[in-house]
Amino acid sequence: MMESLPYRDFRGFIEEAKKISEWRLIEGADWDNEIGALIESTAELDSRPMLLFDRIKGYPAGFRLVSLAFANYKRTALAFGISAEKSKLEVVRLLARKMKSGKAIPPVEVKCAPLMENVMEGDAIDLFKFPAPRFHDGDGGRYIGTGNCLINADPESGFINAGTYRMQLHDRDLLGLWMSPGQHGRLICTKYWEQGKSCPVVVAFSPDPLLFTLAHTKVAWGNSELDYAGGLLGRPLEIIRGPLTGLPIPAGSEIVIEGEVPPPKIDSRAEGPFGEWPGYYSGGTLGTGEPQPVIRVKAIYHRSEPILEEEAPLWTGAMNSAKIRGPRKANGPSGGQLCSGGAQWSLCRRGRRRHRSDEYERGLVGYDDTRRSTDQHRHHRRLLEHAAGSAHAARKAGIKRPHQRPGDFLRGAAV
Numbered sequence: 148m149m150e151s152l153p154y155r156d157f158r159g160f161i162e163e164a165k166k167i168s169e170w171r172l173i174e175g176a177d178w179d180n181e182i183g184a185l186i187e188s189t190a191e192l193d194s195r196p197m198l199l200f201d202r203i204k205g206y207p208a209g210f211r212l213v214s215l216a217f218a219n220y221k222r223t224a225l226a227f228g229i230s231a232e233k234s235k236l237e238v239v240r241l242l243a244r245k246m247k248s249g250k251a252i253p254p255v256e257v258k259c260a261p262l263m264e265n266v267m268e269g270d271a272i273d274l275f276k277f278p279a280p281r282f283h284d285g286d287g288g289r290y291i292g293t294g295n296c297l298i299n300a301d302p303e304s305g306f307i308n309a310g311t312y313r314m315q316l317h318d319r320d321l322l323g324l325w326m327s328p329g330q331h332g333r334l335i336c337t338k339y340w341e342q343g344k345s346c347p348v349v350v351a352f353s354p355d356p357l358l359f360t361l362a363h364t365k366v367a368w369g370n371s372e373l374d375y376a377g378g379l380l381g382r383p384l385e386i387i388r389g390p391l392t393g394l395p396i397p398a399g400s401e402i403v404i405e406g407e408v409p410p411p412k413i414d415s416r417a418e419g420p421f422g423e424w425p426g427y428y429s430g431g432t433l434g435t436g437e438p439q440p441v442i443r444v445k446a447i448y449h450r451s452e453p454i455l456e457e458e459a460p461l462w463t464g465a466m467n468s469a470k471i472r473g474p475r476k477a478n479g480p481s482g483g484q485l486c487s488g489g490a491q492w493s494l495c496r497r498g499r500r501r502h503r504s505d506e507y508e509r510g511l512v513g514y515d516d517t518r519r520s521t522d523q524h525r526h527h528r529r530l531l532e533h534a535a536g537s538a539h540a541a542r543k544a545g546i547k548r549p550h551q552r553p554g555d556f557l558r559g560a561a562v
C-alpha cells in the first residue's frame with residue numbers, strides 16, 4: 148500500500164487518474180441527453196475510461212463535468228492509495244484490510260479553501276450556472292447532484308451525517324431531494340420537521356473521493372462519515388465552517404451550497420422520475436405518490452473553472468465488496484467477491500440459496516458473479532424492482548426503461 152495518498156482533493160485525484168488509466172476529453176456535448184447517453188454507453192465498456200466534458204453546449208469553457216471517475220478498479224485503487232498495478236481482487240483485499248484497521252479521525256478546521264474563490268448569494272444565486280445533465284428522455288428534469296454528499300447534523304446528539312442523494316434542478320435556488328425512507332440524512336431532517344423547523348444542510352458536489360465513497364456506503368447511525376474519511380485518508384479531513392449554517396464544509400470540494408430543507412408540508416415538489424442503474428425509472432414522487440423535500444439554497448461557493456462530478460447511473464462497488472469480504476470468509480459463501488454499488492437493492496447468492504439485500508448489507512453473503520444465468524438475471528431484476536418500490540408504478544404509467552436488456556445492471560456492477 149502507498150505511504151500516503153497521491154492527491155489532496157477531488158481535482159488532484161482527477162489529475163492523478165489521468166496518469167494511471169484511460170480517459171477522454173469530450174468537447175461540445177449537450178447537457179440534454181447527450182452527456183447521459185455518452186456516460187452510459189462508456190460504462191458498458193470493459194475499460195470504462197473516465198470522461199471529462201468541457202465546452203458543454205451553452206456553457207463557458209472551464210465549466211467541466213466528470214463522470215465514471217471511480218468506474219474502473221485502477222481509479223478505485225488510486226482513490227484509496229492502493230497501487231493501481233494490483234489485480235481487482237487484490238484491490239478489494241487491501242481495501243478490506245484498510246477499512247478494518249481504519250480509525251475515526253475527526254476533521255480539522257482550516258481558515259480558507261479554494262472553493263471560496265467564487266461566492267453567490269441573494270439574487271446572484273443561480274444553479275443553472277453549472278452544466279447539470281438530463282440523463283435520459285424520461286427523466287423528470289436535470290440532475291445536478293449524483294456525485295455529491297449532503298451534510299446535516301442530528302439536533303439531539305450533534306452527530307454529523309454525510310449521504311449521497313440525487314438532486315433535481317428545480318430552479319435557480321431550489322433543488323429537489325430524493326432521500327429514501329430510513330436514510331440517515333432524512334431521519335435527521337425529520338427531527339427538525341417534527342419541531343416545525345427547516346433542517347440546515349450543506350451539499351458538497353465533487354467532494355474528496357474518500358468522503359464521497361463513504362457518503363454512499365452505510366455507516367452505522369451515530370458514526371460520522373467525515374471522521375471515517377479521515378481514518379481512510381490517514382489524516383483529518385480538512386473542513387471550513389459554513390458561514391450560514393455552521394456545518395462543516397469539506398475544503399477539497401469543487402462546488403458547495405448552504406441551505407435548508409423546510410418541512411415538506413411547507414414546501415415540497417414532484418421529484419423524478421430518474422433512470423436508475425439497474426435499468427428502470429425510479430421516482431421519488433412516481434414511487435411514493437407524494438411530493439418530495441426541497442433544498443432552499445442560500446449560498447453557492449465554487450472553485451474557478453469548477454468540475455461537476457456526475458456518477459449516474461452505473462456504478463461499481465469496491466467498498467461494498469470489501470465490506471462483505473471478512474464475513475464472506477467466515478461464512479463461506481461460494482464464488483463472489485465483487486459486488487455492485489447499489490448493494491442495498493442487490494440480491495446475493497450463497498451456494499444454492501438466494502438472499503435478500505439486507506443480509507448482504509450485514510455482510511452475511513457474497514454475490515456470485517461467475518454462475519449467473521438469464522433466469523437469475525430476471526429474478527435479480529424482479530427483486531431489484533420490487534425493492535425499489537417504483538418500477539411497477541413506472542410500468543403502469545407507461546414509462547419505458549432507459550436501457551432495456553436484462554442483466555444491464557450486472558454489466559456495470561463488477562469492479
Ligand SMILES: Cc1cc2nc3c(=O)[nH]c(=O)nc-3n(C[C@H](O)[C@H](O)[C@H](O)COP(=O)(O)O)c2cc1C
Pocket residue numbers: 293294308309310311312313314325326327329330331332333362363364365366458459462488491
Ligand atoms: C451515485 C449514487 C446516487 C445515489 N442516490 C441516492 C438517492 O437519490 N437517494 C437515496 O436515498 N440514496 C441514494 N444513494 C444511496 C445512498 O447514498 C446510500 O444508501 C447511503 O448509505 C445513504 O447515506 P446515509 O446512510 O448516511 O443516509 C445513491 C448512491 C450513489 C452511489
